[in-house]
Ligand SMILES: NC(=O)C1=CN([C@@H]2O[C@H](COP(=O)(O)OP(=O)(O)OC[C@H]3O[C@@H](n4cnc5c(N)ncnc54)[C@H](OP(=O)(O)O)[C@@H]3O)[C@@H](O)[C@H]2O)C=CC1
C-alpha cells in the first residue's frame with residue numbers, strides 16, 4: 001500500500017509548493033480535502049486519521065491546534081511553522097545538521113521543518129561550531145535577503161498589488177528589534193550561547209535567499225586561512241546531494257551573489273569569499289525550496305524510507 005499524505009493548509013504558499021512537488025509522484029497517495037471544508041476541524045481530523053504523514057502549512061497558532069487535532073491518530077507530522085522548532089519531543093528537520101540527524105528524522109513522529117532564514121544561518125554556523133572552529137560564545141552577525149513569497153499570501157498580495165507604495169520597490173530591513181521568530185532555533189540548533197545580531201531583508205522579487213555570516217578570522221580557533229574554513233564546510237557536507245559547498249570565492253558566480261540565484265531549486269549552495277582576515281560565508285537557496293517546501297518533502301522521503309531526494313532533483 002502506498003503511504004497516504006495530507007497537506008493541511010494546501011492552499012497557502014508553502015502548502016501549494018509541497019503539493020506541486022508531490023502531485024505527480026506515483027509512490028504516494030495524496031489525500032485531498034473538499035475546498036469548502038479546508039478549515040473544518042472535523043473534516044481535517046478525518047483526513048489526518050487516514051494519513052501516514054501530515055504536513056502542517058499553517059500559521060503558528062493554527063499549527064498548534066492542528067497537532068492537538070491529530071492527537072490519538074497514527075499520523076506523523078511535519079510542521080512547516082515556527083511553533084515547534086525548539087519544542088521538546090520534536091526533531092529538527094535539517095538532515096544535514098549532524099551525524100544521526102537523518103536517522104532521527106526517519107524515526108520521528110514529530111518533525112519541525114526549519115525556518116527559511118534559520119536554514120541559511122544554521123547551514124553555515126552549525127558545522128563550524130561542531131568542528132570546534134567557531135566558539136559557542138562567538139559574537140555573530142547575520143544578514144539575510146529573501147524574496148517576498150517568504151511572507152506568505154498576505155505579503156505576496158502587498159508586493160503584487162498594482163498600486164503598491166514606492167518603498168516596496170526597494171529592499172526592506174525588518175526584525176530590527178532583534179526579536180525575529182527564527183532567532184531561538186538559530187541559537188539552539190547551532191549550540192550557541194547567544195543569538196546572532198540578525199538583519200533580515202525582504203526585497204521586490206518573488207523567491208530566493210542569500211543568508212550571510214560575516215567573520216573575522218580572529219573570531220575562530222584552530223584555523224588561520226579561508227581555505228581551512230572552507231575545508232571544514234566541504235568536509236561536513238561531503239557526499240550531500242542537496243547541500244554543496246562552492247569552490248572558494250565568488251569567482252564562479254561572476255563575483256556577485258544574487259538573492260534569486262537558487263530560485264526554483266531544492267538545494268542550498270554555500271559560498272565562502274574574502275581573504276584570510278575578513279570573509280563572508282553565504283548560503284544561497286530558495287525560501288520555498290530548501291527553505292520550506294523542498295525541505296519538508298526531503299523530510300517526508302526520509303520518514304517513509306524513500307530515496308531522500310525523490311522529487312527534488
Ligand atoms: N512562505 C515561506 O517562504 C515560508 C513559510 N513558512 C511557514 O509555513 C507556514 C505557512 O506559511 P505560508 O504558506 O507562507 O502562509 P500562507 O498565508 O501563504 O498560507 C497559510 C494557509 O493556511 C490556511 N489556514 C490558516 N488558518 C487555517 C486553519 N485554522 N485551518 C486550515 N487552514 C488554515 C490559510 O488559509 P487562507 O488561504 O484562507 O488564508 C492559507 O491557505 C507558516 O507557519 C510560515 O511561517 C516556513 C518557511 C518559509
Ligand SMILES: CC(=O)N[C@@H](CCC(=O)OP(=O)(O)O)C(=O)O
Nearest residue numbers: 080081082114115116150151202
Ligand atoms: C519575508 C518574510 O516576512 N519572511 C518571513 C519568514 C517566513 C518563514 O520562514 O516562516 P517560518 O518562520 O515559519 O519559517 C519572516 O521573516 O518572518
